[in-house]
Amino acid sequence: MELRIPYSFPSCLATLNHQRNATALTRKHTKRGKQCLSVLPSFVIVSAKFDETQVNQRRSANYHPSIWDQKLIESFTTPYSYEIHATRLEGLKQDVKTLLTSTKDKSVLLRLIDSMQRLGVSYHFEQEIEEVLKFQRPDVTSDLYTAALHFRILRERGFPVSSDVFDRFRSRDGRFIDSLSRDVEGLLSLYEASHLRMHGENILEEARDFSIKNLNLLMEKLDSNSAKKVKQSLEIPLFWRMPRVEARNFIDVYQKDNTKNLTLLELAKLDYNLVQSVYQQELKELERWWRDLGFKDKLTFSRDRLMENYMWAVGIIFEPQFSKCRIGLTKFVCILTAIDDMYDVYGLLDELECFTDAVKRWEMKAMEDLPIYMKICYVAILNFANEMAGDVIKDHGLNILTYLIEEESCYVEMSLSSGNFSGSCGHMCNEQTCVLRTSLSLHNFGRRFLGCSRYKVGPKCPFFIWIDNPTWPHGNEAAPLALEKMSRLQTALQLANERERTALEMAEEARQMAEKALEEEAKAKERERKARAVCAKVKEKAILAEEKQRMWKSTCILSWIFFVIVMLLCFGSIEFSGVKRPRLLPLK
Template sequence: MSLKISRVPSSSPAEKTSQVPEGRSAIFHLTIWADYFLKYASDSNLTSSDGVVEEHIERLKGEVKKMLTGAMDKPSQKLNLIDEIQRLGFAYHFEHEIDEQLEQIHRSYFEFHYGDNDDNLHTVAVLFRLLRQQGYNVSCEIFNRFKDSEGNFNKSIIADVQGMLSLFEACHLSYHGDDILNDALAFTISHLESIEKKKVSPNLVKQVSHALHQPIQKGLPRLEARRYIQFYQEEPLHNEVLLSLAKLDFNSLQEQHQKELGNLTRWWKDINIEREFPFARDRLGELYVWMLGIYFEPKYEIARGIVTKMMVILSILDDIYDVYGTLEELELFTEAIERWDVDAKEGLPKCMQVFYKTLLDFYDEISNELARKGRSYRLFYAKEVMKIQVRAYLAEAKWFHHSHVPTMEEYMPIALISIGTQLTFVTAFLGMGDIVTKDAFDWLLSSDPRIVKASQVIGRLMNDIAGHKFEQERGHVASSVECFMKQYSVTEEEAKKELCKQVANAWKDINEELRRPTAVPMVLLMRIINLARATHAVYEDETDHYVNAGTNFKEFVTLLLVNPCQCDGSEEQG
């Protein structure tokens, strides 16, 4: 799908260079969006959607609910309906109904999959993927029926492109030791990459091409919903009720998200990053979309605002440690944050003093919001995780200033913190409702959860692989790529290949941690997996799209926050 870009700020090639300590430089693309979204700012909670549209949405939701709860001739029909609802992006309206339907399907699982759908690869693969997504521990041996007597996948399924595509997607829900899925992944990739396009519908060819690049399990939810709406629209047998609801709901959400980003832009302009922090990356629009990946639902508006502001602050903080401060200044700065006292800023450079006040003011804002909801206890966790963050930044700064290349065993514990994932999770939980308890914060900060570490590994290693060359050119602490190369005397490509294996294993850790019963409610675990998905999109293709925001990230922002879905049966063409 091409974009109409006339309404979108151009991707200026301009860069900004700031004066920073010797040996380091800060060369970043200027912000693309500037105050573009300020026009959407509003003091009202109302969007421009009129009552007629809202009534239409409610009527369509009623029809979809009847489809979900009504009887169907075959379980496969209900599975496909749930899959379409999820992929079109409005499943959040029907969480209870989908839970009930999948629970029922799981209860009748053995009866079902030995019934009339034995040889339907697509149905079996969708069944497997949906149930594993829901936390049900379904064995991958379900796919043995598609193997021959020698244990290889039957060549007869190669012609079933839709089934092969569904099997490919199912493979990304694998656990450690799922050799059947490992074999299936290699098999499907090999044959999907070489399909005879003349024998397959153009729409299916496009879906295959996109999936090979971006599997469902690793996709940024809103972005993948937007893309799937277009695929679904081109399906000859699509359900018009589902398509209409998907488009209207997407546009309704987009209006709310535009308003939120407009209000955040007001706050962002008050910070005046270009004047106060000229060395820092200016990326409000991109950070908002990143956080939109964690939760997009209307009920999380306050939570989104808090975590997006934190990410803006964290981005500046990262650049203070990476490209601005001397080691002595950074030690004083870290000590000031540890003290958490406005008087502690005395003696710091002016830039650090301004940032320190901005930081404390932001936490005062959080404190007031939490107090209004009777959740003041959460502020302790917010401050503690920030202190943990700056300690990690300081440790890395010492490595850089001492020209120290750590071993992987020394590097990873610090680097998994400095990537900011743990801080993001704690901050993301602050504005959520009563589903977040003190036990959930203790779990996050004290129990070293496997799923959190897996998300950290994905973020850290993908960030390093994508950005290490640029970072080394401007003067930066050694990344995992350099550390691995030095420790094991291997080439850059060999190091990256091994680190990519660790990323793949981290995704398997995440899949296993979704199995029921879970340590904390599934709704909280989904914030963790969603951040991993968003991070995957930001660093895909071994490119740091956050630093190079004029490429993929411009498309992300445009698709989600600029161009609405066209409700006349067509999409915008550029």
């Protein structure tokens, strides 16, 4: 099968699972002169064309033009389409589904799921993969590659799995076993798994350092293909890569794998080309929208980054069924980029204040006083927000227009308060950025002015322009009072800070004293414990001595009794009260 894939994608973007409906919304158009209104229930879509040109000399960031012109985008073609290849696609999906459900060996099954994810076809089998992974445990294997691969797949799919599964690969001192340093596949799998760590998982940080160290040491001993694979992973881990770029790269890698499944490989090629055909149609639609919007011709100060913004959206959500989400996200970022350049580069302060007020009012009358380039941008904002709100209320029955207006208002207010505006005359320091400041002097208290942003860097630049009118009549009287009150407040704040600092010092001293008291108490208890131990030993010795003395007395008494008895037996007679008893003669 032919694989038609241009190499024009950025290297890495994260994935995020969103779901959006892809139904279209019909609109009725009524023309009023140069303006065209699109009628929707509760929402108004407006568009406008203007021929005026802006003559003011403004700053320019000199952004380079886009290389993706209309002819190049319109030239994208492919022979693949879902209408033609739907039957073959369904047949391959059924074969791969059978392969997935019939595989029983855990290691083989995990390799298959990993290959499906990296080839970009796992979104066809989400339910089957979830069912298979429910009954698999990552802590029942002694193979580092399988354990790390299982851990990574479970973490990527949101299953609760603890990093303790790697404890079996560590020695008693908490370090990874040295014998693992020669297992290239295991180290690479451990390295990829370590990038799905959460805060506080020190074991995965140690796993990352251990795998990086040993993979770098083994790099020179590997063959060219393995070394290239390891080098690519060390530069950009799998978790950081954009799914469609990884699918394109892994198709070439998988083709050279001796254990490849030809059915899965054919499905990956066909699916990639079909999804790419969807991307091409979306790009053509967005290019036409971008051209009709007029930003490229009328807002020449802003960045023309349609393709880059679209690829950013593809990096976030690549599945073909979410076409509407990608298109909406690309439109949003393109308009937001123009607004950002308008506030940061091109707009003057009075114009930006009017634009901010118009966005907060959210009505067509609000743009009457805006310059031409702001009218184009204002119309685009209203059109996009009202279109999105109309789609949501039709598909889901929810009115989100209020929230969109609120968020747009917050964004332009924050952009206005960022403080970088274009000056209308030269600076002595050749700096092109002004900062909005407020005067605190007695004669111009509270009056705003634009001053050079380098007033604190090197020699002070005296350039400034007043923004507000001179102080109101009673301002000179109110300023001293306000300054005096501000001085009192600053003094009170200093006193409060000093008191707080004193209280903290006292609390620290009290804490130290309490710690010393606790230490002394602990020492006293230790001394008491030792004294009691000594007393117990002395008492024990006294009891032993008393027992020995008693035993000695008993021994002496028994010895005397024994001595008397022996004497009686030996001499045969005893004189008692002066009477001599006859001695018994032995019988013959």
